[in-house]
Amino acid sequence: MGITTRRLGVKDADALAALMARIEGDHPTGFCLGAGEIRELMEGKADNVFEGAFDGDRMVAYTSTLPGRPDDTGLRIILFGDADPARLGEGLGTLMLTRSLDRSRAIHADIAPRVPGTFVTTALAGREDQADLMARAGMRAGRHSYLMVAPLEPRAEATTPVGYAVTAFDPLAAEELRQAHNAAFAGYPDRPDASPEFWAMFVVGAAHARHALSVVARDAGGSVAAYALAHEYVVPPSGGPGPEIHVAYVGTLPAHRGRGLATGLLAEVLRRASAAGYVRASLHVDTANPTGALGVYERAGFRPRYRQDSYVRDEPPPGDHLSR
Structure with a gap:
């Protein structure tokens, strides 16, 4: 056969x-x-x-x-x-x-x-x-990304910059956070624009989402300034034994960058995960991330486990020939 x-x-x-x-x-x-x-x-x-x-x-x-x-x-x-x-x-x-x-x-x-x-x-x-x-x-060679891994250990509560308040992810505020996510990554080379359908499926309602370990920073006016969202997959991305928390998204809106929010929120996710019994954290990062995320993760103790290379095929609008 x-x-x-x-x-x-x-x-x-x-x-x-x-x-x-x-x-x-x-x-x-x-x-x-x-x-x-x-x-x-x-x-x-x-x-x-x-x-x-x-x-x-x-x-x-x-x-x-x-x-x-x-x-x-x-x-x-x-x-x-x-x-x-x-x-x-x-x-x-x-x-x-x-x-x-x-x-x-x-x-x-x-x-x-x-x-x-x-x-x-x-x-x-x-x-x-x-x-x-x-x-x-x-398909042509494109961008590269690392799967980065950090061991978890007991950590002190992260310091929040003055003028911001940090809370856990609230599913009732999911749409506000989705719009903040799209604003944080507007103009990013790979256009990770999240639709309501994707956000509901992958962030809000997914079995792997860990809302209690995810954190959001809000400014004095109550608007989203930054966030770090945690997931846990059945198969740990690092390949090691679990439990492993995966930091799926870390983002800071442009007006709030340079104040240490991403560093602080990442530290808070790792603190919460360690306290919950997780032994390892992982995340993916573009090796040429324009926001400087690679340096943030390295300072938090993450080290590359392996690299993946992207391959791209560009296609013209398929409707072009219909209009000729």
Whole structure:
């Protein structure tokens, strides 16, 4: 029997989680999820597409196609995928990446035909086989990011700059915080503009969100000035034994930068996590982050565990040919 492919559904979540675990045991991917987390992604947004390759009944490769929110500047689609380490060299990567790019083009044409598209995926630095696969698919090398890790230990309560008050994340204020997040990262190279749908799924209602460990700083007028949001995934991103807290977002609005808010909020998240029994913290950071975040994290004790390289394919507006 040859390789077959099909779209995955929630009933496939356990098999996909098992495949991700086999892959993660061979090399870090930055995208290893538990079955419940996979179901959340499948059910939370109709445009999210997971596809599997099967040898008989055994899943041997997968891809996920996760579109962002289109705007006047374009549509960004994030691709993840990999193959069972025992089946490398069989062409599964080429097969699945080709299918994922084709799926991305179809989604692009369906939801944002008048704007350009950017399809982005990542590979572990040093994996020449993956770099070659991306090049053959017409994807150019892009930015780089570190997975950084810090051990946790008892810490004193962090100092809050004068004029600010720090509280835990309040789901009732989620929309205000979403807008603050988008303002904090406006103009960022990768355009991480969070839609209400994404924010509700990934930040507010997700099983991995840890609201009690997440913190928000407000200025004297009560407006959001900065924030640090903590998550806990079934599979620790560092690859080490848990429990591990993952700092998913740290942001400061432009008017409040240079006052130590990000440093203080990060320290407070780590203090709370340590007091709650977590032994390690992790986070991802762009190696060329324009806000200087890398230095903030290094001063907080984080050190790189591995680097991932992004690969990008730029696509013209698919509706262009319809107007000619």
